[in-house]
Amino acid sequence: MRTTLLIDDAVFRRAKEAAARSGTTLGGLVEQALREFLRERRVSAAEPFRMQTYGGRRRKVRHEPADFARELDAEDAASLE
Numbered sequence: 001m002r003t004t005l006l007i008d009d010a011v012f013r014r015a016k017e018a019a020a021r022s023g024t025t026l027g028g029l030v031e032q033a034l035r036e037f038l039r040e041r042r043v044s045a046a047e048p049f050r051m052q053t054y055g056g057r058r059r060k061v062r063h064e065p066a067d068f069a070r071e072l073d074a075e076d077a078a079s080l081e
Helices: 009-022 026-045 065-080
Strands: none
Touching (some): 009 026
8 A cells, every 4th residue: 555654854865874774675664664553552552451350259249239239228328417
């Protein structure tokens, strides 16, 4: 695919020199750089999420919606006293 890029003059000169030293074209150098950049992003984005927890492996407490409703009702009643 052909496209147009706006590149800073100093960056362009350095990229042309780097392409010439590595025996490739400027387009080849840009394509290689983009592939590497995207590969790094994909790997970092695919890292699994791990939630940090504290308290060891003790019994887990389960709360039901009714538990929260009961607590809210108790707080409301206490505030009216």
